[in-house]
Amino acid sequence: MKIDFANLQYQYQLYKTEIDEAISAVLNKSNYIMGEEVATLENSLQEFTKAKYAITCSNGTDALLLAMMALDIKPGDEIITTPFTFIATAETIAFLGATPVFVDIDEKTYNIDPSLIEEKITDKTKAIMPVSLYGQPSDMDAIASIADKHNLKVIIDGAQSFGSTFNGLTDSNLGDISTTSFFPAKPLGCFGDGGAVFTNNEELALKMKSLRVHGQSKRYHHKYIGMGGRLDTLQAAVLNVKIKHYPKDLSLRQEVASKYTKALENKTNLILPFVAPSATSAWAQYSVRVKNRDEVQAKLKEQEIPTAVHYPMPLHLQECFEYLGYKKGDFPVSEIVSGEIMSLPMNPYITNEEIDYISKNVISTDNIKLKKGKRCQMKIK
Incomplete structure (x- = not known):
């Protein structure tokens, strides 16, 4: 049995007629930049998230x-975030000349640990940037309380979590600004690159609408230094189809995750995902922690079961962030998790037979002997 990690082709075939018609309509109108499909999508995103403003971007x-x-x-500002995430989280902070200030993660959710944030706040701190890793929001009550106390802004990196919730609200409707990605393999993905920002603040919404078109207030009149950050119309057309089916796909992701957990819950050599009672996950990934990850991945590959590692090296140990002065041991939870985390195939269309096949092969890796000196160094409290 050969397993498809994200099953993008299956999803295309499922909605092929609608998607082809939507793409054809754009081609026939040739409205490739900021066509009417973009506004349609933004209205749908607002309706789905209940955020007042949804602004699509590149x-x-x-x-x-x-x-x-x-x-x-601005340059010199500090933003507190997590080192256990995709590079873009901290890369964008550095790109603007600001300083990413890292805080270790919670050992169960793998999101930023709110109890460690306050000690990192200085007079240069301007914002907190939690990441909704693997599809689950951070503890936004705790983070919002800290931000209010210190007059800080909250930017949610929700690239993996569109459709997740915290206390009943989608994480696109939390923080001062929330973001997401429509990269093809995300829970809601287009056929190229795409993203969106969400806010309930009209002033911020109007500014971001201007910033994404080079800071224009009207054509060729520029109020801000901006960027070319528009979502193209073809991608909007694809998303207009897929968002109609997204509640069903999101529900199917929940079912797949539950089936994985039930099948693997008695495997002692594995730490399964934990979702906080206050949250739901969009399940961008189903990520487990396993001893001797390389050997386990190799054995699963032999059975044509793909796996992935999100992420093998925390950001504070990346060469590009050497200038920050961090060293190994500074964020021990992130370092341990990055050495053990492994993502199993996750998409809404995995069959029961595939889940059974994957789970049985994962369970069979129990007999892999640990390399000398390698240990699963942390137990969940």
């Missing part, structure tokens, strides 16, 4: 840049 990385630019993040 990708999830540019969404973070738009958010920080709208909040006037």
Whole structure:
């Protein structure tokens, strides 16, 4: 049995007629930039998230840049975030000349640990940027309380979590600005690059709309230094089809995750995902922690079961962030998790037979002997 990690081709075939018609309509009108499909999508995103404003953009990385630019993040400012995330989280902070200040993660959710944030706040701190890793929001009550106390802004990196919730609200409707990505393999993905920013603040919304078109207030009149950050009309057309089916796909993701958990819950050599009672996950990934990850991945590959590692090296140990002065051991939870985390195939269309096949092969890796000196160094409390 050969397993498809994201099953993008299956999803295309499922909605092929609608998608082809939507793309054809754009081609026939040739309205490739900021066509009417973009406005239609933004209205649908607002309706889905209940955020007052949804502004589409070119990708999830540019969404973070738009958010920080709208909040006037400047060189020398500091933004507190997590080192256990995709590079774009901290890369965009550094790109604007600000300083990413890392805080270790919670050992169960893998999101930023709110109890460690306050000690990192200085007079240069301007914002907190939690990441909704693997699809689950951070503890936004705790983060919002800290932000209010210290007059800080909150930017949510929700690249992996569109449709997730915290206390009943989608994480696109939390924080001062929330962002997401429509990269093809995301829970809601287009056929190229795409992203969006969300806010309930009209002033910020208007500014981000301007910033994404080079800071224009009207054509060729520029109020701000901006960027070319538009979502193209073809991608909007694809998303207009897929968002109609997204509640069903999101529900199917929940079912797949539950089936994985039930099948693997008695495997002692594995730490399964934990979702906080206050949250729901969009399940961008189903990520487990396993001893001797390389050997386990190799054995699963032999059975044509793909796996992935999100992420093998925390950001504070990346060469590009050497200038920050961090060293190994500074964020021990992130370092342990990055050495053990492994993502199993996750998409809405995995069959029961595939889940059974994957789970049985994962369970069979129990007999792999640990390399000398390698240990699963942390137990969940």
